[in-house]
Amino acid sequence: MTAMSRWILLATLLGDAGCHDMEHSRRIDDPAITGKTIALQVCSNCHGVNGVSVSPTFPKLAGQQREYLVNQLMDFRAHxxxxxxxKRYMWGFTHLSDAQIEQLAAYFSSRPPPAGGSGNPLLVENGRTIFVSGLPDKGVPACSACHGAHGEGAGEFPRLAGQHADYIVKQLVIFQHTGERPRGDVMSTICVKLTEEEMHSVAAFLEASTARAKIQADQGTVETGSARE
Structure with a gap:
């Protein structure tokens, strides 16, 4: 066998081994596969490798609250x-173990949070008012009371800063139908009081926001995570 033939054979064997390992790692019904591997090779197809999705059909997971992610993955697993x-995208993950769920949540929550974007200035400003002060005349509390002054979230309350506006609106509409979103009783009582325009305003503000509370505090600023950072 010539030297060239040996190199070709070696390359072929290594290539086959690599493909075998790749396919093996995608067997996410195997509890031995780590959550990080699932995140990189499966979840990344919709949510991005670093949890910053391109399509508003899929939420950005980067920097999301770990406890919130655990709760949602458990709810998906249990349908x-x-x-x-x-139903379309997440109900197939019934095989995830508790350990894999914890690892997935740890991976995405540790990714750098998404940067804020731009939006219609009027919608953003109206949304800021609702987020910070609520709508007292309608009995709508300030969103910041649960989701943080900068939309960073806390525990079971998700991070909203930098999220796709279209995704936020879609979820606000879904919360009007509590049965479709467990743990949604509080949001349901709020969302039924919001008009479509108010929902779009809040969503526009949040998409344009970047939760950087610590940096703002250190700098002595008073902006609420705006896109001007």
């Missing part, structure tokens, strides 16, 4: 979230 996209 408790029954909104259309949950």
């Amino acid at each position: 408790r979230r029954s909104d259309p996209n949950a």
Whole structure:
């Protein structure tokens, strides 16, 4: 066998081994596969490698609250979230173990959070008012009371800063139908009081926001995570 033939054979064997390992790692019904591997090779197809999705059909997961991610993955696994996209994209993950769920949540929550974008200035400003002060005349509390002064979230309350506006609006509509979103009783009582324009305003503000509370505090600024950072 010539030297060239040996190199070709070696390359072929290595290539076959690499493909075998890749396919093996995608067997996410195997509890030995780590959550990080699942995140990189499966979740990344919709949510991006670093959790910053391109399509508003899929939420940005980067920098999301770990406890919130754990709760949602458990609800998907048990088919408790029954909104259309949950059924279409997430109901197949019934095989995830508790350990894999914890690892997935740890991976995405540790990714750098998404940067804020731009939006219609009027919608953004109206949304800022609702987020910070609520709508007292309608009995709508300030969103910041649960989701943080900068939209950074806390525990079971998700990070909203930098999220796709279209995704936020879609979820606000879904929360009007509590049965499709478990753990959604509080949001349901709020969302039924919001008009479509108010929902779009809040969503525009949040998409344009970047939750950088610590940096702002250090700098002594008072902006609420705006796109001007």
